[in-house]
Amino acid sequence: MTPNTPPTFRLAEPKLRIAPSLLAADFARLRDHVAVVEYAGAELLHLDVMDGHFVPNISFGPGVIASLRPLSRLYFDAHLMIAEPMRYAEAFAKAGCDLITFHIEATDEPERVIDHIRGLGSAVGISLNPTTPASAIESVIDRVDLVLVMSVWPGFGGQKFIGDVLDKVRTLAGMLRPDQRLEIDGGIDADTIGGAVAAGADTLVAGSAIFGKNDPAAAMALLRERAAAARA
Numbered sequence: 001m002t003p004n005t006p007p008t009f010r011l012a013e014p015k016l017r018i019a020p021s022l023l024a025a026d027f028a029r030l031r032d033h034v035a036v037v038e039y040a041g042a043e044l045l046h047l048d049v050m051d052g053h054f055v056p057n058i059s060f061g062p063g064v065i066a067s068l069r070p071l072s073r074l075y076f077d078a079h080l081m082i083a084e085p086m087r088y089a090e091a092f093a094k095a096g097c098d099l100i101t102f103h104i105e106a107t108d109e110p111e112r113v114i115d116h117i118r119g120l121g122s123a124v125g126i127s128l129n130p131t132t133p134a135s136a137i138e139s140v141i142d143r144v145d146l147v148l149v150m151s152v153w154p155g156f157g158g159q160k161f162i163g164d165v166l167d168k169v170r171t172l173a174g175m176l177r178p179d180q181r182l183e184i185d186g187g188i189d190a191d192t193i194g195g196a197v198a199a200g201a202d203t204l205v206a207g208s209a210i211f212g213k214n215d216p217a218a219a220m221a222l223l224r225e226r227a228a229a230a231r232a
């Protein structure tokens with residue numbers, strides 16, 4: 001279900017994109033903060049869903065996402081840090097998530113989860129924690145639209161970037177087709193974004209480096225500039 005996403009947006013298009021993470025926004029002003037990054041030229045909105053089981057924190061769920069859906073044309077990129085993706089994926093698809101990413105560590109049956117999410121009409125992403133090797137997703141990598149590498153331990157925004165994951169980013173970049181995206185999430189800021197892009201990431205999640213700044217639009221522009229410079 002993708003009622004609002006502009007028809008011009010194609011996840012398969014290989015371009016650099018910044019994905020602002022709403023986790024770092026003021027939850028009492030979500031509408032304003034979504035509008036700020038949309039106006040600043042974001043294409044994706046990264047939605048961090050935490051259940052207090054898979055990660056030691058609780059954020060927001062499908063109700064909040066469904067309320068934001070009619071207010072924005074951004075591509076809704078849901079990152080499910082939850083223990084039971086099979087059980088809840090449908091609620092997120094119905095809430096209007098265009099892409100649903102689940103964690104490989106949360107399931108023994110990634111094929112089933114992928115087929116289930118695809119059957120709901122959403123694009124599919126698969127995520128790896130910082131120490132999970134690329135080989136953990138080797139058998140299913142050709143079936144997803146996006147791979148999400150965690151560059152912090154999931155659960156909280158504002159953590160320090162774990163540079164060790166860049167080797168894995170390089171490995172995964174070599175395994176993916178041109179129509180598949182490689183996203184990196186955690187500790188991405190003006191200093192770390194260049195290394196992530198140089199390693200092969202094309203979809204860059206940033207929370208505190210955007211919403212933690214006085215001028216989120218200017219912060220996005222700086223990230224975009226640094227990312228472009230690293231790819232050139």
Ligand code: DX5
Binds near residue numbers: 152186
């Ligand atoms: C962490 C989340 C991230 C987080 C990134 O569990 O998955 O998306 O919001 O936040 P920053 O950019 O502040 O590290």
Ligand code: ZN
Binds near residue numbers: 047048
């Ligand atoms: Zn995330």
